[in-house]
Amino acid sequence: MLSGFLHCNIYTAIMKKIAKLATLLLTITAPVWAQTSKHAQMEKRIINPWGWQDERSYVQAVEAKHVESTLYISGQTAISDDGISSNDDMKTQLIKALQNLETVISKAGYKPGGIVRLNIYTTSTSELLSNFKIFQDWAVRNGVKQALTLLEVKSLFETLKVELEATVVK
Numbered sequence: 537m538l539s540g541f542l543h544c545n546i547y548t549a550i551m552k553k554i555a556k557l558a559t560l561l562l563t564i565t566a567p568v569w570a571q572t573s574k575h576a577q578m579e580k581r582i583i584n585p586w587g588w589q590d591e592r593s594y595v596q597a598v599e600a601k602h603v604e605s606t607l608y609i610s611g612q613t614a615i616s617d618d619g620i621s622s623n624d625d626m627k628t629q630l631i632k633a634l635q636n637l638e639t640v641i642s643k644a645g646y647k648p649g650g651i652v653r654l655n656i657y658t659t660s661t662s663e664l665l666s667n668f669k670i671f672q673d674w675a676v677r678n679g680v681k682q683a684l685t686l687l688e689v690k691s692l693f694e695t696l697k698v699e700l701e702a703t704v705v706k
Contacts, residue, residue, distance in 0.1 A: 605706055613629070613633050646706050648679070649680060659692055
């Protein structure tokens with residue numbers, strides 16, 4: 537009986553020491569775990585081997601580091617909140633397409649400055665380029681520096697003239 541009692545006391549003493557040791561280890565390592573569990577802030581690095589593209593509101597490449605998440609946005613056009621395609625001119629359609637793009641970005645919890653890639657589809661490059669200052673001003677206002685591809689296509693949905701397809705990171 538005495539030997540069982542001694543074993544129980546020894547077991548209890550060992551368990552108390554293990555608990556103290558575990559508490560000490562947690563006290564020491566918890567701050568380290570807290571630091572490593574924090575997400576690093578997303579960084580964008582712009583790669584421009586030349587300077588000529590700077591006045592055209594795009595960059596040659598964007599490297600995104602420490603990305604928390606990525607948003608792939610379908611082409612945004614000048615479609616009303618009721619789903620009606622615009623019959624307006626290029627300038628008006630471009631403004632509405634940019635507004636719709638911003639709406640999708642913000643509803644998803646992102647910011648326009650996180651755009652890393654933008655594809656622009658248009659039915660008339662000449663009409664778009666004569667209104668390109670609208671896009672450039674929007675890009676500057678929102679801190680957008682993205683890789684960009686501009687394509688002229690035969691047609692877009694219904695009466696649409698411009699479509700903006702984006703990839704956004706945060």
